[in-house]
Amino acid sequence: MADLLTHLLVPYILLTVASWRVDWLDQRWVVVGMGGAAIPDLVKIGIVLDDSTVEALLGLPFTYAPLSTLGGVLLFAGLITVVFERRHWRRVYGLVTFGGLTSLLLDGLRVYADGRASAWLYPFTNWRPPTPSLYVSSDPTVLVVALLVAGAVAVLDRRIRARD
Amino acid sequence: MYVWVRVVIALSVCLALGGLFVHAEVTEDQWHPYPDAEELAAEYDSYVGQDVMIFGTVTEHSEGGMEIMAESDGTSITLQVTGTETAVEPGGVVQVYGTLEPGQRITAERIEVVNSSRWAELYKYGASVVGALGFLLLFFRYWRLNRDTWTLEARDG
Incomplete structure (x- = not known):
């Protein structure tokens, strides 16, 4: 997967541009959407607590892999949502899910040696979509492009807000 | 809204997420069609001749090939990869797609460098x-x- 910073910058770019047309979508909501982009990265918890350790503790088969799938994003977004005030739930859930989806889509574009991305639509389907193999996860070009676009959007956003 | 109501909702979501973690492992063969390092280490011969795609850390590089160490669920296996001119220094990570051969070898069809070095x-x-x-x-x-x-x-x- 792409690095977490790139994952966070993509919804920042998309939601900030959207905020120029949607009145309620201010910076505090953009940040909520960015948070959702981190959900698929939570699969890296395996570095700290390995799947096999959890498996041994529970006595059940176990993998963190669903965290970087559609099912994992939809459920974890629900978990994040209930931490907010009840009146914001619908908005928070939509934004967090959107952020998570942007990360899944971005990861679906990266290189796989057999030409197919992971089954990120799980559990709705086990199908592995074809990937255009645009980048590898450690390619700094992806982050540089994301930073440049995010910087340009931040400057434009500031000008638009100053004008309004 | 009462805190306990939110706690009940959160616990329900955690339960569903836990169910997904277990279901995904049980049905792994359906969404990940290749054997992982643990499966290769346990029953190598039963996978010989099959297509495999595996991530591994390069431990040695030579002309026309490399040696990688693949690891999953705490189990690791060393594999010789042949049929590649891709140069990656030890410590780098590669994805290898190819055919599994006897004697812990893979004839690579395609190799992608995930991390070129540490x-x-x-x-x-x-x-x-x-x-x-x-x-x-x-x-x-x-x-x-x-x-x-x-x-x-x-x-x-």
């Missing part, structure tokens, strides 16, 4: 740490935890 991996994790810290700072600039209701609320109301 530094590439450090860069990736470094960028992720910067992202995580930056996000937390940004998030708590706009939101705060209300300790009376145990909810996140906007700082500007």
Whole structure:
């Protein structure tokens, strides 16, 4: 997967541009959407607590892999949502899910040696979509492009807000 | 809304998520069609002749091939990869797609370099740490935890 910073910058770019047309979508909501982009990265918890350790503790088969799938994003977004005030739930859930989806889509574009991305639509389907193999996860070009676009959007956003 | 109602909802979601973690492992063969390192280590011969795609850390590089160490669930296996001119220094990570041969060998059809060296991996994790810290700072600039209701609320109301 792409690095977490790139994952966070993509919804920042998309939601900030959207905020120029949607009145309620201010910076505090953009940040909520960015948070959702981190959900698929939570699969890296395996570095700290390995799947096999959890498996041994529970006595059940176990993998963190669903965290970087559609099912994992939809459920974890629900978990994040209930931490907010009840009146914001619908908005928070939509934004967090959107952020998570942007990360899944971005990861679906990266290189796989057999030409197919992971089954990120799980559990709705086990199908592995074809990937255009645009980048590898450690390619700094992806982050540089994301930073440049995010910087340009931040400057434009500031000008638009100053004008309004 | 009462705190206990939110706790019940959160626990229900955790239960569903836990169910997904178990289901995914049980049905792994259906969404990941290749054997992992643990499966190869346990029953290597039964996979000989099949297509495999495996991630591995390069331990040795030679002309026309490399040696990789693949690891999953705490089990590792060393494999010789042949049929490649791709040069990756030891410590780098590659994806190998090819045919599994007897004697812990893979005839590579395609190799992709995931991390060209240990530094590439450090860069990736470094960028992720910067992202995580930056996000937390940004998030708590706009939101705060209300300790009376145990909810996140906007700082500007």
